[in-house]
Amino acid sequence: MERIAVCPGSFDPVTYGHLDIIKRASLLFDKVIVLISANPSKKPSFSAAERMMMIEANIKGYDNVVIDILDGLLADYVKNVGAIAIVKGLRAVSDFEYEFQMALANKKLYSGAETVFLTTSSENMYLSSSVVKQIAQFGGDINHFVPECVLDFISQRLVVKEKSNE
Ligand code: PNS
Numbered sequence: 001m002e003r004i005a006v007c008p009g010s011f012d013p014v015t016y017g018h019l020d021i022i023k024r025a026s027l028l029f030d031k032v033i034v035l036i037s038a039n040p041s042k043k044p045s046f047s048a049a050e051r052m053m054m055i056e057a058n059i060k061g062y063d064n065v066v067i068d069i070l071d072g073l074l075a076d077y078v079k080n081v082g083a084i085a086i087v088k089g090l091r092a093v094s095d096f097e098y099e100f101q102m103a104l105a106n107k108k109l110y111s112g113a114e115t116v117f118l119t120t121s122s123e124n125m126y127l128s129s130s131v132v133k134q135i136a137q138f139g140g141d142i143n144h145f146v147p148e149c150v151l152d153f154i155s156q157r158l159v160v161k162e163k164s165n166e
Contacts, residue, residue: 005029005085005116006078008037008070011051012044013150015132017124019058021089024118026062033081034059037070045133045157057149075109083113090117091125 007025011018011034025032036051046054048069059065070077078086086106088099103115120127132145136154143151 002082003030003085004033004081004083005031005087006033006035006074006081006083006113007087008035008074009088010039010042010044010129011036011055012042012046012129013051013132013146013153014055014058015124015127015129015146015150016144017089017091017120017127018055019147020121020124021087021118022055022059022065023062025087026065028116029085029087030064032062032065032087033083034065034067035070035074035077036067037074038072046153050153054147054150054153058147073109075106075113078106078113079110085113086115088115088117089120091120091127 005025005028007022009018022032022034034055036048036055044051048071052067052069055067059067068077074086086103088103090096090099099115099117103117106113106115127145132142133154135145136142142154146154
C-alpha cells in the first residue's frame with residue numbers, strides 16, 4: 001500500500017520553513033501531496049496558481065512530491081486520495097493550540113488519517129509567510145527566508161502595489 005501524506009497550508013508564499021517540512025515529509029512517506037488550501041481567515045497575496053509555481057520551482061528532484069490546490073474541506077480531500085497522514089510543521093508553543101484544534105476537527109471529520117507534527121528546524125523557528133511579507137513591505141531583506149523565485153514574486157507584487165498607491 002502506498003503511504004500518502006498531505007501537507008496542507010496557505011503557502012502565501014512558501015518559505016524555507018515550509019520547504020524544510022515538505023522535504024523531510026518526503027523522506028517519511030511514499031508520496032507527499034503539498035496542498036495549497038483556502039484559509040478563510042487569511043486574505044492571500046498570491047493566487048493559488050502563483051503559489052503553486054513558487055513551490056514547484058523548489059521541489060525539483062523530490063520525485064515523490066506533487067502539488068495540488070483545494071477549495072474545499074481538507075478532511076474530504078484526505079479521504080478521497082487515500083492519505084494516511086496530514087503533515088504540519090510546529091514552530092512554537094504558540095502554534096500548538098490552533099494546530100491541536102485543527103487536528104482534532106480533522107480526525108472527527110475523517111478518522112482514517114492521523115495528523116503528524118514535525119518540529120521546525122531551529123533556524124526556521126521564527127519564520128512565517130506573514131512575517132516575510134511584512135519585512136518585504138517595509139523594504140527589509142528577505143533573502144534568507146525565501147528562495148530566489150519567491151523573492152522575485154514578492155518584489156514584483158510590492159512594486160505593483162506601491163505604484164497603484166501613488
Ligand atoms: O498555512 P495555514 O494558513 O496555517 O493552513 C491552514 C489550512 C489551510 C491548512 C486550514 O485553514 C485548512 O485546512 N483549510 C482547508 C479548509 C478546511 O478543511 N478547514 C477546516 C480545518 S479543521
